[in-house]
Amino acid sequence: MKQHDWIAILDFGSQYTQLIARRIREQQVYCEIVRFNTPAVELAKRKPKGIILSGGPASVLADGSPSVDLAIYEMGVPVLGICYGMQLMGRDLKGRVRPGKAREYGSATISVTDPDLLFKDLPNILEVWMSHGDQVEELPPGFSVLAKTGTCPIAAMADRKRNLYGLQFHPEVVHTPRGVEILRHFIVDACGCACNWKMSAFVEESIQAIRQKVGSDHVLCGLSGGVDSSVVAALLHKAIGKQLHCVFVDNGLLRFKEAEQVEDTFGKTFGMDLHVAHAQDLFLGRLAGVTDPEKKRKIIGATFIDVFAEEARKLGQVKYLAQGTLYPDVIESVSPLGGPSVTIKSHHNVGGLPPDLQFSLIEPLRELFKDEVRELGRELELPDFIINRQPFPGPGMAVRIIGEVCKDRVDLLQQADLRVQDEILKLSNYKDIWQAFAVLLPVQSVGVMGDERTYENVVAVRAVQSLDGMTADWFRLPYETLDRISTRIINEVRGVNRVVYDISSKPPSTIEWE
Numbered sequence: 149m150k151q152h153d154w155i156a157i158l159d160f161g162s163q164y165t166q167l168i169a170r171r172i173r174e175q176q177v178y179c180e181i182v183r184f185n186t187p188a189v190e191l192a193k194r195k196p197k198g199i200i201l202s203g204g205p206a207s208v209l210a211d212g213s214p215s216v217d218l219a220i221y222e223m224g225v226p227v228l229g230i231c232y233g234m235q236l237m238g239r240d241l242k243g244r245v246r247p248g249k250a251r252e253y254g255s256a257t258i259s260v261t262d263p264d265l266l267f268k269d270l271p272n273i274l275e276v277w278m279s280h281g282d283q284v285e286e287l288p289p290g291f292s293v294l295a296k297t298g299t300c301p302i303a304a305m306a307d308r309k310r311n312l313y314g315l316q317f318h319p320e321v322v323h324t325p326r327g328v329e330i331l332r333h334f335i336v337d338a339c340g341c342a343c344n345w346k347m348s349a350f351v352e353e354s355i356q357a358i359r360q361k362v363g364s365d366h367v368l369c370g371l372s373g374g375v376d377s378s379v380v381a382a383l384l385h386k387a388i389g390k391q392l393h394c395v396f397v398d399n400g401l402l403r404f405k406e407a408e409q410v411e412d413t414f415g416k417t418f419g420m421d422l423h424v425a426h427a428q429d430l431f432l433g434r435l436a437g438v439t440d441p442e443k444k445r446k447i448i449g450a451t452f453i454d455v456f457a458e459e460a461r462k463l464g465q466v467k468y469l470a471q472g473t474l475y476p477d478v479i480e481s482v483s484p485l486g487g488p489s490v491t492i493k494s495h496h497n498v499g500g501l502p503p504d505l506q507f508s509l510i511e512p513l514r515e516l517f518k519d520e521v522r523e524l525g526r527e528l529e530l531p532d533f534i535i536n537r538q539p540f541p542g543p544g545m546a547v548r549i550i551g552e553v554c555k556d557r558v559d560l561l562q563q564a565d566l567r568v569q570d571e572i573l574k575l576s577n578y579k580d581i582w583q584a585f586a587v588l589l590p591v592q593s594v595g596v597m598g599d600e601r602t603y604e605n606v607v608a609v610r611a612v613q614s615l616d617g618m619t620a621d622w623f624r625l626p627y628e629t630l631d632r633i634s635t636r637i638i639n640e641v642r643g644v645n646r647v648v649y650d651i652s653s654k655p656p657s658t659i660e661w662e
């Protein structure tokens with residue numbers, strides 16, 4: 149396999165570490181975030197073209213603060229320390245670091261005193277983002293100052309001979325407007341990386357890595373039909389073919405024809421070993437008579453585990469469980485004193501399997517961001533309707549049917565939702581909508597159809613824009629779209645005579661109604 153140029157980012161726990169990775173990959177250079185204490189010999193085997201020491205919340209002056217294997221400075225590979233990383237370099241290479249009296253946090257202006265390399269072709273005065281306590285007070289031998297601020301005489305430093313660089317500020321954040329250029333100078337001019345990394349290379353490299361890890365063992369993958377699990381399944385299938393077994397739980401609470409689409413795509417088109425658990429009756433049976441939102445969620449979560457576990461037991465002999473964990477799901481990638489501790493979001497459906505089912509995890513998307521996962525999906529030739537799919541909650545339609553959930557109401561909501569999906573897909577700004585869906589209310593209202601009085605259901609339409617689902621604003625759908633959605637639902641879906649539009653934002657509302 150061709151080895152691509154890559155940069156290793158040693159993570160000291162900064163909230164910005166993932167942004168460094170992102171900025172580098174935007175330059176079409178592959179990078180990976182690794183533990184801060186990865187031994188130099190281990191790194192050397194994988195031949196990175198450069199090493200970045202990230203920022204972090206600790207102080208290099210504190211006992212037990214996270215440190216690097218000192219041999220990394222001797223590897224002959226360029227090293228860039230950012231914030232904590234620079235202070236570490238200052239301390240390790242026999243300069244002097246001064247404890248900060250107060251944390252300097254916010255915008256600052258630096259004067260570049262040596263524009264060679266990192267600051268090449270940039271103005272002498274630059275706006276940067278600072279977030280640090282300590283600072284390097286005395287340069288290590290061999291280093292010179294590249295930039296300073298009024299309060300920080302060594303805001304950037306370098307030892308050109310040894311190819312070691314330090315930045316006291318954060319070039320990776322948007323508040324350092326020219327930061328990307330500084331990073332690019334490091335990865336291109338100092339490290340000599342070729343900017344030619346593409347998602348296809350990631351596919352190749354992941355496939356090799358998966359094959360090596362799995363060997364002749366078998367892997368189980370819970371497929372939900374969402375983007376992340378679909379991409380994981382497609383990637384694993386490409387890597388290990390029949391050693392992959394996918395389980396899809398049809399809980400009867402999915403979107404219209406979703407189960408069939410998943411079977412068609414993954415079972416028929418891709419030819420995967422797909423096990424569909426037809427558990428509609430079980431789910432709906434356990435939900436009968438339940439109206440409390442939290443009770444519904446708990447019943448669905450527990451039933452999901454029961455069904456999934458049963459399918460896993462039937463398969464026998466499976467060593468690995470594949471999960472679509474993405475970079476933003478990997479919280480707390482490092483703790484200052486211990487090793488990295490990884491938590492998987494609690495809403496991940498297969499988090500709480502029974503003790504007799506213990507798997508090792510495979511998480512091939514751990515290094516990626518959502519938009520990169522979509523790009524990977526395209527590379528793996530997944531259909532657009534899967535790649536561009538909006539998030540869909542684990543408990544599905546059950547949290548969009550207010551009150552009791554039963555088959556008739558699921559059918560009705562699926563039909564209403566189908567019209568919402570159909571109409572918003574026609575919008576040129578479809579991709580700006582985080583989620584759009586219909587909600588079935590436990591309310592009936594009076595209407596008139598022809599000469600007849602009707603007394604039927606009310607459907608609410610919800611569309612929001614959001615960056616991460618944590619906050620959201622109601623989406624300004626065009627009146628014409630709202631009009632078509634309303635007319636179509638009322639005319640085409642039996643049992644609905646009124647449509648309303650939800651104009652609340654999160655907070656204080658939430659995206660889903662339950």
Ligand code: XMP
Pocket residue numbers: 495539540541542543583617618654657658659660661662
């Ligand atoms: P809320 O309703 O809390 O939703 O504003 C935020 C985002 O999370 C999705 N959501 C879920 N996703 N399992 C999931 O996988 C769940 O139980 C769940 N509940 C809400 C919701 O669709 C929105 O994108």
